[in-house]
Amino acid sequence: MLMVAHTGNSTMTTTTSTTLPTNNYLSSTVKMNLPQNLLHPIDFWSKHDVQKWIEYCIDEYSLGDVNLSDFEMNGKALLLLNEDNFKQRSPRSGDILHKALQQHKAMLKSWQCQAFPYQLWNSFGFPPSPSTARRYNIPPPPHPSLSISSFHPTAAGVLPHSAAAAAAAACMHPAFNYIFSRPETIPKSPLMNHQTNYFHLNQQQQQQQQQQSTRNREISASSSSSTSSYCPDVTSAKISHKLHEKSDAIHPVNESMGIKREALSPSIQQSNRQPTPNSSPRTTRIISPSIKQENIDDEDVDIEQHETVPTPPITSSSPSSSSPQSSSGLSKLNILNNQTIPFKIRSQLSTRMKHQPNDVTNTGENNHDLDGNSLANDNTRQIRYFHDRIDFRGDILMKPPAAKNCRILWEFLYILLEDSHYESIIHWENREKMIFRIIQADKLAALWGLQKNRLSMTYEKLSRGMRYYYSNNIISKEQSKRLLYRFMRSPDEIRKSMKRTGSTTNMVYSNLNKKSYQPTTSPDAQETNLKYNPNNDDNSSSSTHFTNQSSTPIHHQLLQLFSIYSPSTTSMVPNLNPNTALLYSPRNVNNNSISSSSSNIPSFDTKSLPLLTTISKSDRSNSSSPDSFDSGRDRTSDSEKQHCSPSQSLSSSTSTSSYSTSTKRKQAVPLSLTARLSHQHHHLDQPLNLAANKDEHTIGDCKKQKVISPPSIA
DNA sequence: AACCCGGAAGCCTC
């Protein structure tokens, strides 16, 4: 698609260069609308221009920690700044600024051949917020109802400052694809309209909108080949618009990560796209624009882009709905409504979050809508990781600032539970009894994966970790209630017991794993296993004490426990501007907190943060390739070194001979072996170097081997 | 299908 866009652009450039002003920068009409001369080549920007641009970015991307004085330089100097330089000046927003600059640069380049009056679409291809538009006197976006003649490129050259001219020029811009192929995204005055409507959806409406958005996708996909060019089929767009307008009122687009990509300047897209084994030529997509293909491939592109393309504006996730049914759709809304969001990004969120191809409203299901054969791994692929945030299929989630240093699962869960931003992901079902519910397991897993740098984290794995807590009475499962768990003790109790039990007792998971382990063999273990029963008044542990506290002291206690107090504020982390939070040294935080309780929390070190561009193997999963999202473990070496030893093989053959009569696993098969064999099977999409195996089993063979007795061994 | 369970073994960090 990107290739197409690029091609389209070139084509259009050729077409229009003769009809549009050839001096090629923008018409005076256009310039009038510019904040200073930001459409001039950046090299020519004055110091003042740079300041204006920074201001614009601050405003447009809600960048909290950008100090104008840090950018007192002219355009040339600005261009010399690399991402790190930006980050030095603005730790939190540097990457965004850098990205914005690159985008701006690329856009200017592409605009040189196209009179494009609708300047200052933000660098990600989205229209500016109304306030920004007003402030910078940016013309409104074109409306698709304009007649097709209005869009003719020549119109741009002759029409004055009019909507038609704007539309004509805009149709040459990548953002046009977004606008006209997704007419429902046309800003209807305040961008926040969406959210209001969305928020008040009743269930029926939600169903309707889901159906509608499914249709939308089909329609959009069916016209994708035309909308991929810079000269979109307006007619189809209009038709599409009509088809959508009913649902538009309540549910703005459930579409397309492609928006962002399409909106990217082609040059950027092009330059950032690196060939991967999985990326097929874009041109093929046009020929066969199946929804499935497009979707998956686009996701691949996105993943690739993470490596090189600056991140989109940061958003903070934070749903506040506590309804178990609150889907991400609502959660997104809650994000938007949440006044505690540190970044003033809601207005953009309101638009952007609803444009993702895999709107979390459909978390998981969406893939199936689009792709009946969707692989489980596709889910992983659609989760894109940044250094401290995730684009979880369109829902941008931030690592909880409070959990920056947290590497312990139960602590992490606790932090999320205490953070209202994550209410739609995990929340207290019963605060007093410390019963909590996981609402969106996959999101929770993604967050945990981000936290631990295990980008292939799944709820399956996360829950395994939680199950280990059963044994030492940190967490228990609420019987027969899905996704409902309970903290058995307060954080300090857990810590206390962990401290006391030391390395020889119940925190040794290897011991816990042994059946011979008896939790009551030591006083510590007894204490550890003192089950907190919130209904039992006899509970004298501090759990009771803890849970009887009002929520505010609890928050404070937790904040202290987790060292998440800002030295300068007593507000809860959700209310803490992450920008601010990142500005002080967490070491200071530790100094301000109970050091004993944070012993497990390593001090903050920004170097330890996995940067988007430098995800190493130690990050467990290198996002440079979708495949690597599966795991950072070296499967090849695993399979090599673990490949059936003779004894194992014998066991295998012995046991597998009885396998044919039963689909159930035979315990006679050494688990390690079956695990390893299946292990390989589980990474079908990985470029395993199976040839390195002497036996040269294919992955499928390995699986087969487990079921069918290998003749060679027999 | 999604969730749940616990064994087994490996990985990573400290």
Next chain:
DNA sequence: TGAGGCTTCCGGGT
């Protein structure tokens, strides 16, 4: 180097 704390995978159950 060993311990802690998972992570990954599994077969099986609900």
